[in-house]
Structure formats: structure tokens, C-alpha cells
Amino acid sequence: MKMKDTYNTIAFPSEETLFKEKSSKFFGYAFPIESENEVKPVIEVLKKKHPHAVHYCYAYQIGTETIQYRANDDGEPSNTAGTPIYGQIQSFGLTNVLIIVVRIYGGIKLGVGGLISAYKTSAQITLESCEIIEKTIDVHFQISFDYKNMNKVMRIIKEKKLDIVNQEMEINEETNLPIGRFVIKTRKKNAEMVFDTFNSLFEIDIKKL
Structure with a gap:
């Protein structure tokens, strides 16, 4: 169906x-x-x-x-x-x-x-x-990642034609290194594929909002 x-x-x-x-x-x-x-x-x-x-x-x-x-x-x-x-x-x-x-x-x-x-x-x-x-009915995800992985994240966002709804950078208090936090959205039918793509990457966290 x-x-x-x-x-x-x-x-x-x-x-x-x-x-x-x-x-x-x-x-x-x-x-x-x-x-x-x-x-x-x-x-x-x-x-x-x-x-x-x-x-x-x-x-x-x-x-x-x-x-x-x-x-x-x-x-x-x-x-x-x-x-x-x-x-x-x-x-x-x-x-x-x-x-x-x-x-x-x-x-x-x-x-x-x-x-x-x-x-x-x-x-x-x-x-x-x-x-x-x-x-379209859209699904929103939050992605958190170390700044060094920014290019990896951006490449997937461009490849999958995802929309960035919100983005912020902050300093990780433990490592003193910058981390990124993006809210992205995708069509519902693509949501599982997008989740799996980010979820399979080391050092990148994704959660559904």
C-alpha cells in the first residue's frame, strides 16, 4: 500500500x-x-x-x-x-x-x-x-554532530534535498569543541530512509521530533 x-x-x-x-x-x-x-x-x-x-x-x-x-x-x-x-x-x-x-x-x-x-x-x-x-506531510528530525563532521552532514542534506528548518552551533562543555544541531524536515515517505542514513554514521545523533 x-x-x-x-x-x-x-x-x-x-x-x-x-x-x-x-x-x-x-x-x-x-x-x-x-x-x-x-x-x-x-x-x-x-x-x-x-x-x-x-x-x-x-x-x-x-x-x-x-x-x-x-x-x-x-x-x-x-x-x-x-x-x-x-x-x-x-x-x-x-x-x-x-x-x-x-x-x-x-x-x-x-x-x-x-x-x-x-x-x-x-x-x-x-x-x-x-x-x-x-x-506534503513532513517529518522533522534533530541532528547533533561535532563540527568536524559538518561536511558529511551537509553532503547528505544536499544529496537527499532536505530542508534545514533551524540550525545552531554551540560549544561542547566537556571537549570545548563546537557542535552543530540542525532541525531538518523531509517528506513522510522518505523519513525512514533519512533516519537510517544519518543513524548509520559514526558520531552523528539523530532523533525524530
Whole structure:
């Protein structure tokens, strides 16, 4: 079985979209996010942008192997807003994305079916306006080595086309010699091979983060 090490998400925040239903307005927004902490500040901004709105409904999904998601109706009847919005995230096969639909009530009730349809359509229009991109699921390793082995380490990093996420040099207190500490990342499907390559080298320590 081929290992899946990619996922789809949106490249940038969407433009504002507008869907109208029986004089209610549904403004749709999509944002790429990496953590739950990003959700609240975005909603606060939209509350300032639409102070007369009555509902700020949203759904998000975060993660690749461990999935975290939430659907919020924000005062609409249960499962008429957040769930249909989340359904569109699933339908488009996305993760690390937040969709918010802001409703400005127009005086005519839509009923349960009407609400579900309106929130679903708004989320769909919003995602259709986004650029959807494929990203790789990456594994991070920390490599520690004596400075004299720097060339050996760099050669493997170049050969295997690895990304250096962080690098630092410090002095080993016991030997008074410089040591290097790199954080590198590689695609999940290459992780075992990268680990084995460094692990087989004398005087180089590697551990998965």
C-alpha cells in the first residue's frame, strides 16, 4: 500500500463571497489555519466588519494524521449551519482550513431546510473561489554532530534535498569543541530512509521530533 504523505488545503484567504436567500445575506470567508488558536481572532475581525450580523457560523478542520474539527451554529437551529459548512470542507477534501459564514437576517425565516441549503451553498461558493494546493506531510528530525563532521552532514542534506528548518552551533562543555544541531524536515515517505542514513554514521545523533 502506497503511503499517503500529501494533503490539500487552500493557498490564501478567500475573497469575500455573497449568497442571498429571501433577503438574508450570507457572507462567506475561508482561511488557511494551522491551529485552533487562529479561529477566535478571525471571528472577532469579522464581527467588527459586520456589526449588524446576527450569526457568525463556522467550521474548521486541522491536522493530517490526527484530525481536529469543529462545527459551530452560533445560535442557528442545531446542525443547520456549522454541519453543512463542515460538509463542504469534507466534500472538497481539505484540511487546515476555516470557513466562516456571516448571516445578516433579512426578516424572512428560511426554515431548517432553507438554512442548511443556504449555509452549504455559501461555503461551497467560498471554497470554489479559493486556490486549492497540495502540500506534503513532513517529518522533522534533530541532528547533533561535532563540527568536524559538518561536511558529511551537509553532503547528505544536499544529496537527499532536505530542508534545514533551524540550525545552531554551540560549544561542547566537556571537549570545548563546537557542535552543530540542525532541525531538518523531509517528506513522510522518505523519513525512514533519512533516519537510517544519518543513524548509520559514526558520531552523528539523530532523533525524530
